[in-house]
Amino acid sequence: MSQKAITNRRTLLKTAAAGSLLAASPLAGRFASAQSAAPIKIGFQQHSTGIGAAYGRWYGRTTEAAAKLINDAGGINGRPLEIIAEDDGTDPKRGAEVVEKFANQHGCDVAFGTLFSHVVFGSAPAAGELKIPYYVVSEGHHVASGALNRYTLQPGITDVKSQVQAMAPYVSANLGKKVTMIFPDFAFGHDHRDFFTEAMERQGGEILAKIGIPPTETSFTKYFPQIPRDTEVLYHVMVGPAVLTFVKELGEFFGPSSPEIFGFIDSLEAVDMASPGLEFLEGTYFWEGNPRYAQANQTQWDKDFRAAVGVDENGASVSDPKDVSTYAHMFGCWETLYIIKQAMEAADYQGPADRAKLIEATEAISIVQAGPEHPQGAKVFNGKTHQVFGHQYISRVEEGRLVLAHTTSIADTFYPDEVDYTTQSF
Secondary structure (H helix, E strand, C coil), X not given: CCHHHHHHHHHHHHHHHHXXXXXXXXXXXXXXXXXXXCCEEEEEEECCCCCCHHHHHHHHHHXXXXXXXXXXXXXXXXXXXEEEEEECCCCHHHHHHHHHHHHHHHCCCEEECCCCHHHHHXXXXXXXXXXXXXXXXXXXXXXXXXXXXXXXXXXXXXCHHHHHHHHHHHHHHHCCCEEEEEEEXXXXXXXXXXXXXXXXXHCCCXXXXXXXXCCCCCCCHHHHXXXXXXXXXXXXXXXXXXXXXXXXXXXXXXXXXCCEEEEEHHHHCCXXXXXXXXXXXXXXXXXXXXCCCCCCCCCHHHHXXXXXXXXXXXXXXXXXXXXXXXXXXXXXXXXXXXXXXXXXXXXXCCCHHHHHHHHHHHHCCCEECCECCECCCXXXXXXXXXXXXXXXEEEEEECCEEEEEEECCCHHHCCCCCCCHHHCCC
């Protein structure tokens, strides 16, 4: 998301709210019936810099596209939607400062869009203290674990615990039972380490080694000798600016004699599969939150989503085939904005005094139907745990493309509740 795009929209909407542009613009008829012409302000906590910058760029583009469609269709409760973006540097301290800025300086109705789990952990307490609804797009188990607060919700993307629980039966049955794990050494990676270990053990599998690597690491070869020789499956998930280096060095280390490899696409998000050095990935498997490449059974709403966010059938920007998207994750911003819209309309949301009503309306959502507003697929939202559950996708690398090999059921991802946020006071 360019700062210019944000500034232009912000300027337009503020002027329209003041009345000097509204009467002369197409917005006049669209928003004339609203009780207030003031925009609904969504504070977008964006990883514009830091280790999450690639995600932040595409989260921004997706948020812009969804906001445009919502406004073109009349906004929320007849009011235009305004996205106010602030860079948190993918840093937990700055994240908390950004949430405070949304609440106290910008007057935002809600905060939204955070991905990296350590930033969510650092920001959620501020959201609770400031009583601003905080809709994260993170995948970490932090929300459903009960570690946060009633103001923090994750209704648009599934969490790691549900993802790996659904993956383990496939890995055990098709690839092997003796697994070595490589993961980033922070909260998100620890979720993988802990929950995939539990899930594989339930399948009769065994984790031979758990290798945590700092997410800011730039060279990885020194870690690979820790992989036991009798490893049948190498499970990898890596994040940060050096993911391409990680995967290349993994291939150089193993050569033609690698074990079966199962990765989370995080290790290659925003990376061109045709990059030199990735040939060894042929025949390996990846989890995808949403298939990067358009599949043979592509839905119309996936086609429309790609067109709206500017992504081609290969998951790259329509204007630059080397600018590869974070397609497995960024749909979460789109779907979360539509959940916010649904809940605001159900609560007849008018302003910050209705924030508790907004959270209660979100908690009341259960079945999420696949369609233009939810192009990744159908989901089930658990209002008690503030976490959504949905289909997971396993793809195989074939001729340099990710081809869908298996789709889990939603039921495969369920696990017992660990918290009931609805019992907490506002």
